[in-house]
Amino acid sequence: MWKIRIVALILLIAGISVGLFLYDSETNPNSKSHFKLGLDLASGTQLIYRADVSKLATAEVSESMQALRDVVEKRVNVFGVSEPIIQVENGGLGNSDEKRLIVELPGVTDIKKAVEMIGKTPLLEFKLVDKNYVPSEEEKKDNKISSQAFIDTGLTGRFLKLAQLQFGQQGGLSNEPVVSLNFNTEGSDLFAKITKEHIGEVLAIFLDGEPISLPVIQQEIPNGNAQISGRFTADEAKELVRNLNLGALPVPIELISTNSIGASLGQDVLNKGVSAGILGIIFVSIFLILLYRLPGLVSVVSLGMYIVIMLALFKFIPVVLTAAGIAGFILSVGVAVDANVLIFERMKEEFNEGKDNAEEAIKNGFSRAWLSIRDSNISGLITSVVLFWFGTSMVRGFALVLGIGVLVSMISAITISRTFLLSIYKKSPGRFLRFMFGAGFKG
Numbered sequence: 001m002w003k004i005r006i007v008a009l010i011l012l013i014a015g016i017s018v019g020l021f022l023y024d025s026e027t028n029p030n031s032k033s034h035f036k037l038g039l040d041l042a043s044g045t046q047l048i049y050r051a052d053v054s055k056l057a058t059a060e061v062s063e064s065m066q067a068l069r070d071v072v073e074k075r076v077n078v079f080g081v082s083e084p085i086i087q088v089e090n091g092g093l094g095n096s097d098e099k100r101l102i103v104e105l106p107g108v109t110d111i112k113k114a115v116e117m118i119g120k121t122p123l124l125e126f127k128l129v130d131k132n133y134v135p136s137e138e139e140k141k142d143n144k145i146s147s148q149a150f151i152d153t154g155l156t157g158r159f160l161k162l163a164q165l166q167f168g169q170q171g172g173l174s175n176e177p178v179v180s181l182n183f184n185t186e187g188s189d190l191f192a193k194i195t196k197e198h199i200g201e202v203l204a205i206f207l208d209g210e211p212i213s214l215p216v217i218q219q220e221i222p223n224g225n226a227q228i229s230g231r232f233t234a235d236e237a238k239e240l241v242r243n244l245n246l247g248a249l250p251v252p253i254e255l256i257s258t259n260s261i262g263a264s265l266g267q268d269v270l271n272k273g274v275s276a277g278i279l280g281i282i283f284v285s286i287f288l289i290l291l292y293r294l295p296g297l298v299s300v301v302s303l304g305m306y307i308v309i310m311l312a313l314f315k316f317i318p319v320v321l322t323a324a325g326i327a328g329f330i331l332s333v334g335v336a337v338d339a340n341v342l343i344f345e346r347m348k349e350e351f352n353e354g355k356d357n358a359e360e361a362i363k364n365g366f367s368r369a370w371l372s373i374r375d376s377n378i379s380g381l382i383t384s385v386v387l388f389w390f391g392t393s394m395v396r397g398f399a400l401v402l403g404i405g406v407l408v409s410m411i412s413a414i415t416i417s418r419t420f421l422l423s424i425y426k427k428s429p430g431r432f433l434r435f436m437f438g439a440g441f442k443g
Helices: 002-027 058-078 112-116 138-142 185-197 232-248 263-292 292-318 323-354 358-390 394-425 431-439
Strands: 044-051 085-090 101-106 123-129 148-154 160-170 175-182 203-207 209-215 225-229 253-261
Touching: 044 112, 058 085, 058 112, 101 112, 112 253, 123 185, 148 185, 148 203, 160 209, 160 232, 160 253, 160 394, 175 185, 175 232, 209 225, 263 292, 263 323, 292 394, 323 394, 358 394
Parallel strands: none
Antiparallel strands: 044 101, 044 253, 085 101, 123 148, 123 203, 160 175, 175 225, 203 209
C-alpha cells in the first residue's frame, strides 16, 4: 500500500505544479512561468554568427566558445528579452571545424532591432610590433602603421575581468579620460610575461581591429592592470567601459544568417502539434482498454501520470519546446505504451499457461518483460545521446525530449502500472474483477 501512496504523491505534486503553470499562463500572459518555446512555435528572431577560432589552439576552442556564449547572453539580458536561447554548435557535416553561435530572441520580430540588440561588442586585443615588418612607401608618406605590422600576443578581452573609467593627468590637469583594465588570473600572468619580455617595445591596444593606443612598455606589470588613454572623449570612454563590462568578445564573430518567425506561423505549428498528440493519445488509450480491459485502463492512467510528470520536468529543467521536441514527446509516449504492451503480453502468456493466480501472473509478467524493456530503452537512450551530441539545435531538442521520455516511461511502466495492478488485485476477486482481469488476456 505504501507504494501506491508514493505514486499518488508524485502524481499530486506534478499535477499541482503543471496546474499552477497553466493557470498562471492564462491569467498572466507576461508571466515567466510559461513553458519555453522555440522559435518555430513562438514568434521571434534567430541570428546565426560564425566565430573565427582560427587563431586559437585546439584545446582553447571549447572554452572560448563557451565564454562567447556567456558574453552574448549577458548583453542580450541587459535589454530585457524574455527567455533568450543562446547556444554553440558546429558548422555541420563537411565543416566540423567551423563554430557557430545561435541566438534566438523570442518576441523580437524586427531583425534590424535584433541585430542592434546584440550590439557591436568590442574585440579587445593587445599586439606587439613586428620587428621584421617593412612599411610601404605609402605608409611612410601618410605616417600610418598597418595592422600587418603587429603580431598577436594572445592577450584579448577574453581575459578581461573589469573595466573602469578614470581621469589621468594631462598638462597638470586631471581631465584626460582613461580606461582602466583589470585582467583575471590567467590574463594577469600573460600580461606580466609580455611586459617583462618586451620592455621598451610598443604594446598596441586594438579595438575591433583598429589600433586605439600605442603605449611603450616601461617596466614589468605583474598585477594585471593596464590603461587605455587618448583618442577618445569622456563620453566615448564611458561607452567603451560599458561595452567592455557587458562583455568583450573572446573571439571575432560574423553574422551569416537571420530568420524571422511570425506569431501566426508559430501558433499554427503549435496547435497542430498539440492536436496530433491529443488524438494519438486518445486512440492509443481506446486500443489499450479494448484489448486489455482493466490492465489497459491502468496503463492509460499510468500514461496520464507519465504525461503530467513530463510536463512538470519541461518546466523545471527547463526544456525549450520546438516542433521537433513535440515530435520527440509524442514518440516517447509510444515508447511508454510499448513497455506496457510487452508487460501485458507476458501476463497474457502466464494466464494462457493455466495460471489462475492473478498476483503471480502480474509479478511474473513484469519480471519477464523487464529485460526486453531494459534493452529497448537503453538503445533509445544511446540514440538520444548520439543525436544530442552530434546534432544541430533542432535535432538536439528532439533528442533531449526523447531521452527524458525514455527514462520517465521506464518509471511509469515498471513502477506505476505494477503498483496499481497489484493494489487492485484481491486474493478472492469477485466475478466482475475476474472478468476484467481474465477476459482481457485470454482468447
